[in-house]
Amino acid sequence: MTHISMTVDGVRYDDDVEPRTLLVHHLRDRLGKVGTVVGCDTSNCGSCTVLMAGNSVKSCTVLAVQADGSDVTTVEGLAGRDGSLHPVQRSFHETHALQCGYCTPGMIMAAVDLLAENPDPSDDEIREGLEGNLCRCTGYQNIVKAVREAGAAMRTSGQQVPPAKPAERPETAAQEVTT
């Protein structure tokens, strides 16, 4: 067992894990963050995408021990404390950018990562930026539209693209949880 400590969606967790534990399994099975899903288990589909230190990663291709000391954001950490949706979530909802919804958590996290680097991407840049995420329902048209509109909404509102760091989010004073 290896002792790890990470902050997930603003809450600090301390755990002993087997080194072979994949981050996605740690998030789902130990921390109950079941919003992050496993689609392929071959590193191709991107449905398990989370942010680690602000960068998108495929959590099925990261060991939990590699995330020791990191700040992780899952799709469950995007909305405000009052339940208000993150602009990318709202845009996926409004433009109907999902069919079965299985790829959605990963698509949203990949889109948040893309918009943080490129707040005004062209349609081609969106498609290229989301190349690590597959939609088995093939609803790409509306996904691209959702990302474009989320970008526009965030540029007008001046909203921070990445979710505020826990330390900067006063209402979620980082609490310590040992599971």
Next chain:
Amino acid sequence: MIPAAFEYSRPTGIDDAVRALSEGGEDAKAMAGGQSLIPMLRLRLAVPSVVVDLAGITDLGGIRDDGDALVIGAMTTHDEVLNDELIKTHVPLIAQATATVADRQVRHRGTFGGSLAHADPAGDLPSVAAALDASFEIAGPAGRRTVPASEFFVDYLTSAVQPDEILVSIRVPKLGGWGSHYEKFSRVAQAWAMVGVAAAVRRDNGTIADARVALTNMGATPVRARAVEEALIGGPASADAVAAAAERAAEGAEPSSDVSASADYRSHLATVLTRRAVSAAGRL
């Protein structure tokens, strides 16, 4: 699937990591970004008893200007390579090829050194390193050694880095006065190259003064297209001369046949892509 159990350590120094690998013996494995290793662990194609994570070793990171060359730390991620001004200025070929590697998520974790140590002939960076005549600094129990690109790629998924050694950095000569281009052919987005061509060309007005061409996925290791280079060097910088030289792209290569392409088709692609890559590199 879930990987088989292993012991894990995250040393902070190169010597400690070498020691951990030596003590672990044949079954110990270094881990960089894990973007090739973790998929293999999951499929249990790799079942190491000890995994030595190199992520805690700051000496393996960073890109530095060393006069006529850049020295790139093995643990530099693909994403860091893409955002580095030194690379953009002095070896844009690396940035161009890296942009075609995998997807944003994988590029955030995968490393330059890991791609080279992994020595996958379908990887985009081994052929780039071969075309650039890069050299590799390796640390082992007996100290440091430097290996040229011509000896680094030994066989399929086999580099000169031994199980108890660590790739420390890669030295890449600057391409001042050269044009360069990476041409990759793949079937879908986020796909490995069916074939790729890395080309660098130095022109002296209407003549090609020097040329280097290396092929991705045309054999068990990256292949230098020496016949093409010989045909180009000293010849006219013209579309006809490039097309004629490109006909020789697959000479000496032994491409495999697999689900995505036959060997014959790969040889055909090598010619077409070499023509495109050399033309773009020579601004023709």
